[in-house]
Amino acid sequence: MDDRDVERVLVLAAHPDDIDFGAAGTVATWTDAGIDVSYCLVTDGDAGGFDPAVPRSEIGGIRRTEQAAAAACVGVRELHWLGYPDGRLTVSLELRRDISRVIRRVRPQRMVIPSPERDWTRLAPSHPDHLEAGEAAMRAIYPDARNPFAHPELLDEEGLAAWTVAETWLSPTPGADHPVDVTETFDRKMAALLSHKSQTAHLTSLREDIGAALVANGARLGLAEGRMAETFRVIDTR
Numbered sequence: 001m002d003d004r005d006v007e008r009v010l011v012l013a014a015h016p017d018d019i020d021f022g023a024a025g026t027v028a029t030w031t032d033a034g035i036d037v038s039y040c041l042v043t044d045g046d047a048g049g050f051d052p053a054v055p056r057s058e059i060g061g062i063r064r065t066e067q068a069a070a071a072a073c074v075g076v077r078e079l080h081w082l083g084y085p086d087g088r089l090t091v092s093l094e095l096r097r098d099i100s101r102v103i104r105r106v107r108p109q110r111m112v113i114p115s116p117e118r119d120w121t122r123l124a125p126s127h128p129d130h131l132e133a134g135e136a137a138m139r140a141i142y143p144d145a146r147n148p149f150a151h152p153e154l155l156d157e158e159g160l161a162a163w164t165v166a167e168t169w170l171s172p173t174p175g176a177d178h179p180v181d182v183t184e185t186f187d188r189k190m191a192a193l194l195s196h197k198s199q200t201a202h203l204t205s206l207r208e209d210i211g212a213a214l215v216a217n218g219a220r221l222g223l224a225e226g227r228m229a230e231t232f233r234v235i236d237t238r
């Protein structure tokens with residue numbers, strides 16, 4: 001669907017920083033266009049980080065603060081935290097209900113979720129939490145959020161009416177074929193990524209590595225030479 005028909009986008013990810021690696025440049029193009037973008041983070045990322053000197057009990061809070069700062073870099077203020085444990089996600093009815101609740105609150109025309117399908121060509125994008133979060137989100141998009149009789153407590157006790165998400169973008173995903181030109185928003189994407197200090201402070205060539213990957217995406221999907229692209233697979237979910 002045309003961006004002009006989109007008022008609200010909900011971006012869902014398993015971990016803080018997933019959105020910034022995959023989609024923050026695109027998010028900035030949307031907020032620039034006046035679209036309201038909000039995030040839903042399924043875990044606090046409490047199993048992440050690289051510095052053993054930081055007490056594990058503090059990681060979740062640190063990562064929430066980092067994600068809020070990263071979101072602000074690309075014009076996003078509204079974050080929904082589900083608080084599931086990092087590294088132990090499963091597609092449960094509770095997770096489907098909790099995602100459905102956020103969908104019915106935000107009422108997005110478009111969502112961005114990780115693909116539930118494993119990418120056999122690259123290991124990291126198919127972290128088990130990404131696959132589980134993606135599958136749970138897809139089951140929330142269809143049928144739970146649009147079916148008023150699914151998770152009846154959402155309607156009966158919380159007054160949250162059914163909502164149909166018209167379009168779903170997958171990222172990360174195998175078979176990504178839809179490029180978004182993020183050349184103009186690359187600096188803000190990098191600022192967002194660098195907000196995740198506990199994850200990226202030790203990555204000395206991050207800007208070069210991300211820039212090269214985005215330029216390669218652009219070349220593969222037909223953008224002009226040197227243009228940068230984030231990539232998605234777009235699914236009609238009406």
Ligand SMILES: [Zn+2]
Nearest residue numbers: 014015018127
């Ligand atoms: Zn992740």
